[in-house]
Amino acid sequence: MPTPGELLARKLRGDDTITNEDIAAASLGYLRNLGAPVESVSVGPAVAKVRRAEDFTPGQSVRYVPYHAEGDASHEDCENGIVTSTNAETQTVFVRFKGSTSEGCKPDQLK
DSSP: OOOHHHHHHHHHTTOTTOOHHHHHHHHHHHHHHTTOOOSOOOOOOOOOOOOOGGGOOTTOEEEEOOGGGTTOTTSTTOEEEEEEEEETTTTEEEEEOSSSOEEEEOGGGBO
16 A cells, blocks of 8 residues: 555645545555554645646746755855746756856756
């Protein structure tokens, strides 16, 4: 059986066959296997959204947040830029930072 995290990740990627009840059942089983005295688990609507290249448009202002910044958009290695193009096939967003050359970024690195 998949873990609750695996089910949630599939749901966030758009797998409509995964229900909140599936995630709750997996979570309940997982917690019981850990020895937790739980009777039920409730799962609300997923609030995270996986960003895709299609979510960006040329001319859009973005902030690049490298993975090592762990989501901290104020990290010193973050940069502001402008989307110049996207590639849905490779899930790449091309962003112009300083200078005239665009750099390819993964959509989940852009805010």
